[in-house]
Amino acid sequence: MSPSRAVAKAVAAELLRAEMLLLDPAVRRDRARVSALLANDFFEFGASGRIWTRDQILDLLATEEYSPPVVEDFACHRIADNVVLVTYRTVRMNKETGQREAALRSSLSIRRSGTWKIRFHQGTRTS
Numbered sequence: 001m002s003p004s005r006a007v008a009k010a011v012a013a014e015l016l017r018a019e020m021l022l023l024d025p026a027v028r029r030d031r032a033r034v035s036a037l038l039a040n041d042f043f044e045f046g047a048s049g050r051i052w053t054r055d056q057i058l059d060l061l062a063t064e065e066y067s068p069p070v071v072e073d074f075a076c077h078r079i080a081d082n083v084v085l086v087t088y089r090t091v092r093m094n095k096e097t098g099q100r101e102a103a104l105r106s107s108l109s110i111r112r113s114g115t116w117k118i119r120f121h122q123g124t125r126t127s
Contacts, residue, residue: 012076039117047123082111
């Protein structure tokens with residue numbers, strides 16, 4: 001395996017780990033752990049259509065009831081040396097309606113001082 005391919009796999013694994021941590025209910029309730037994953041200038045376009053700031057997300061995640069989804073089709077796309085776009089689909093069953101809920105997700109991560117941080121996230125509901 002070429003060195004550049006190994007780096008790409010290592011970055012993809014690190015970013016998948018970060019996304020999975022953000023889907024873990026125990027991590028989501030831990031403000032310090034979520035803060036460590038998000039850039040200070042993070043913002044999100046939520047699947048609800050709402051725009052969220054970093055502080056709003058930290059407040060929301062600390063108190064929400066959350067059932068983690070299944071992640072499908074994870075992909076990692078290098079945009080520049082220190083910028084990577086990850087894309088994936090989340091799927092869960094709504095406990096109240098029994099309906100399948102899916103969303104397309106994307107996160108833009110940046111590497112600052114050798115550490116990857118999620119700078120932007122977007123969720124788009126799908127059928």
